[in-house]
Amino acid sequence: MKSIVFKSATEITKLIRDRKVSCVEVVKQFLDHIEKYNKTIHAVTDIKDYNDIVLEAKTKDVLLSNGKVLGPLHGLPITVKDTFNVMGLVTSNGSPKLKRNIAVSDAELIKRLKNAGAIIIGKTNLALHALDWQLINSRFGHTNNPYNLNCVVGGSSGGSAAAIASGFTALELGTDSGGSIRVPAHFCGVCGIRTTESALSSKDSMETPNMPQLGRHLTSHGPLARNVGDLILAMEVLWENDQQFLDNPPIDFKQFKYEEGKLKIAYAPTLDGLYLDEAYNEVYMSFLDKVRRSRHELVQSQPSYSSNTLIDLWGRMTGFDLGIIKNEMLLRGLTSYLSIKFKYKDTQWARGVRQGVKSSCKDYVEALHLKEAISESFTRFFCKYDVWLTPVAMVPAFKHQKTGEPFKIDGRKVPYTKAFIPFNFPSAIPGHPIVVIPIGTTKEGLPVGIQIHGRKWHDYKLLQIAKELEMLTNGFKIPEMFKP
Numbered sequence: 201m202k203s204i205v206f207k208s209a210t211e212i213t214k215l216i217r218d219r220k221v222s223c224v225e226v227v228k229q230f231l232d233h234i235e236k237y238n239k240t241i242h243a244v245t246d247i248k249d250y251n252d253i254v255l256e257a258k259t260k261d262v263l264l265s266n267g268k269v270l271g272p273l274h275g276l277p278i279t280v281k282d283t284f285n286v287m288g289l290v291t292s293n294g295s296p297k298l299k300r301n302i303a304v305s306d307a308e309l310i311k312r313l314k315n316a317g318a319i320i321i322g323k324t325n326l327a328l329h330a331l332d333w334q335l336i337n338s339r340f341g342h343t344n345n346p347y348n349l350n351c352v353v354g355g356s357s358g359g360s361a362a363a364i365a366s367g368f369t370a371l372e373l374g375t376d377s378g379g380s381i382r383v384p385a386h387f388c389g390v391c392g393i394r395t396t397e398s399a400l401s402s403k404d405s406m407e408t409p410n411m412p413q414l415g416r417h418l419t420s421h422g423p424l425a426r427n428v429g430d431l432i433l434a435m436e437v438l439w440e441n442d443q444q445f446l447d448n449p450p451i452d453f454k455q456f457k458y459e460e461g462k463l464k465i466a467y468a469p470t471l472d473g474l475y476l477d478e479a480y481n482e483v484y485m486s487f488l489d490k491v492r493r494s495r496h497e498l499v500q501s502q503p504s505y506s507s508n509t510l511i512d513l514w515g516r517m518t519g520f521d522l523g524i525i526k527n528e529m530l531l532r533g534l535t536s537y538l539s540i541k542f543k544y545k546d547t548q549w550a551r552g553v554r555q556g557v558k559s560s561c562k563d564y565v566e567a568l569h570l571k572e573a574i575s576e577s578f579t580r581f582f583c584k585y586d587v588w589l590t591p592v593a594m595v596p597a598f599k600h601q602k603t604g605e606p607f608k609i610d611g612r613k614v615p616y617t618k619a620f621i622p623f624n625f626p627s628a629i630p631g632h633p634i635v636v637i638p639i640g641t642t643k644e645g646l647p648v649g650i651q652i653h654g655r656k657w658h659d660y661k662l663l664q665i666a667k668e669l670e671m672l673t674n675g676f677k678i679p680e681m682f683k684p
Contacts, residue, residue, distance in 0.1 A: 295329055465586060472622035594623070
């Protein structure tokens with residue numbers, strides 16, 4: 201049978217339902233593909249027993265033969281980021297200390313995928329402690345970009361994006377606090393969505409045993425795929441209109457829709473006054489020209505905000521959580537400050553984190569109050585514009601290097617974090633949904649993407665608009681190493 205690993209999730213599930221291919225044939229193809237190439241890419245980490253996966257696929261074939269379809273993902277093999285509990289598999293959250301942390305139950309979003317018929321075959325790699333824009337993990341090693349093995353895949357959901365781009369899975373599930381879905385999607389030429397804050401359940405995700413769950417006010421979850429249509433397919437499964445958890449408001453996923461008319465689109469040529477790598481900028485500007493020549497209105501504009509204020513706020517909020525994890529109040533955040541300052545060479549971020557570690561409950565409530573005001577400001581902006589387009593970073597995927605080493609971009613020295621933080625930390629604060637789609641490749645053959653920002657709770661409308669803009673691109677491009 202002809203290989204189907206690079207077909208869309210929508211196509212594969214239709215082939216299964218139409219009985220043109222069996223669930224067993226599908227999972228065997230994906231498992232064989234992973235076996236052949238994962239030793240080079242290092243995207244998939246913990247994986248279920250081969251025979252158990254095939255047995256699950258056989259069970260689903262029997263259900264089909266009896267006329268029963270579990271849901272829209274019936275028989276589809278899926279991998280997920282190693283932050284989600286999958287019963288029987290290790291959940292490391294990127295920490296070597298949790299290498300024996302075997303989950304005894306499934307995370308809520310994993311349950312939804314399984315209930316829809318998906319077969320969870322394994323976990324994907326992530327950055328150490330889920331905190332970097334490249335993927336270096338002492339347990340699983342670094343993950344390589346399938347478009348250039350000498351380049352990084354982004355972080356922290358780098359294994360997720362690499363698995364999608366490499367044909368190891370047709371859908372993935374990641375998390376994003378400060379670009380962890382967006383940067384990997386950009387580097388690996390795939391699509392991803394950072395959903396509206398609290399739209400998808402965080403139950404049994406990013407949890408450390410015997411610790412309270414942290415990151416609730418910055419971390420969003422979302423799928424990655426090779427096209428926007430597959431993101432919509434995944435979101436229809438992951439989003440429940442009748443939410444059973446108090447932190448997930450019962451809002452209909454399709455309550456807000458794009459009515460196929462002329463869009464008023466805002467864009468920023470860059471953020472925080474930073475220049476883009478010449479190769480990325482060329483593709484980015486070319487895409488904006490395509491939008492300008494389309495039926496839609498393109499206006500240079502952006503929400504009013506102070507990048508430094510939002511970056512400091514991001515640091516304070518994550519620092520408060522770190523203080524709880526490390527129980528380092530006696531050191532007044534000194535170890536976190538020094539760790540960030542010397543690893544990432546970023547004094548501003550380190551200072552914000554230390555301030556967060558030292559925060560009182562009153563300080564934290566004030567931080568949340570400021571976050572809410574910023575969110576309202578962004579909502580007012582999205583009342584004027586349908587979406588806002590921005591770059592994802594200063595650069596395309598870069599070559600493997602030591603974390604914290606500065607970049608040389610078009611002959612100019614740029615601090616390591618400066619290439620990413622202004623493009624991702626501030627936009628995590630308001631809590632609005634953001635979709636990344638690939639818009640082309642550089643002359644060196646590296647894919648690049650664009651961020652499409654939308655109004656809170658308008659995730660479905662945003663995805664519809666992203667699908668409209670996707671038509672101005674050539675979409676996902678299969679890496680040369682996988683072509684026959």
